[in-house]
Structures are given as structure tokens and as C-alpha cells.
Amino acid sequence: MIKIEEMLRTGVKNAVKNFNDKKVKPLKAGKDVKVDLTFRTSFLADIADLLPTITRKSGLEVSYEAKDIIDAYKIFQLLCWAASGANSFMQYVS
Numbered sequence: 701m702i703k704i705e706e707m708l709r710t711g712v713k714n715a716v717k718n719f720n721d722k723k724v725k726p727l728k729a730g731k732d733v734k735v736d737l738t739f740r741t742s743f744l745a746d747i748a749d750l751l752p753t754i755t756r757k758s759g760l761e762v763s764y765e766a767k768d769i770i771d772a773y774k775i776f777q778l779l780c781w782a783a784s785g786a787n788s789f790m791q792y793v794s
Contacts, residue, residue, distance in 0.1 A: 729769035735776060736763045743790070744783045751775075 718724045739745045742759045749756045753775070755763050766772035 733766045733772040748779050
């Protein structure tokens with residue numbers, strides 16, 4: 701564990717130094733992000749498919765496009781919460 705911590709500290713120091721020396725540029729995510737998701741059950745894909753921005757690809761798969769990485773992540777987060785709630789509900793009624 702100590703070796704890993706040393707390597708992480710060295711890596712972070714080098715990354716900050718390279719950034720400060722203008723040897724690297726910050727990563728910029730592109731526009732028009734496409735996301736493909738595969739759910740464990742078709743029920744979860746059914747729930748995701750309720751959003752008008754979602755395209756159903758198969759029984760378990762959906763996809764969507766977002767204008768940027770921020771919106772892509774927000775939609776992904778919403779789908780994760782919806783899946784979590786649906787799983788909890790299904791366990792409750794079982």
C-alpha cells in the first residue's frame with residue numbers, strides 16, 4: 701500500500717508540474733455525446749424507454765445522444781436512479 705501511495709503522489713506531482721509548465725492541456729470533452737446502455741433486465745430498459753430522448757435498440761439495450769458530457773452524465777445518473785428504484789420496488793412486491 702505504501703508503494704502505491706508513493707507512486708500516486710509522484711504521478712500527481714508530475715502531472716501538476718507538466719500542466720504548470722504548459723506541457724499538457726486540459727482535457728476537453730467533445731460535443732454531441734452518444735451513450736449506449738445495456739440493462740440487466742428488459743423491465744429496466746422499458747423504464748428508460750419512457751424518456752423521449754431514449755432510443756430502444758433491443759430488449760436490454762438503449763441509447764441516447766446529449767449535447768455535451770454534462771447532459772450525458774445527468775441522463776445516465778437519472779437512468780441509474782430509475783433502475784435502482786425499480787429494482788427496490790420489484791424486491792418489495794416480490
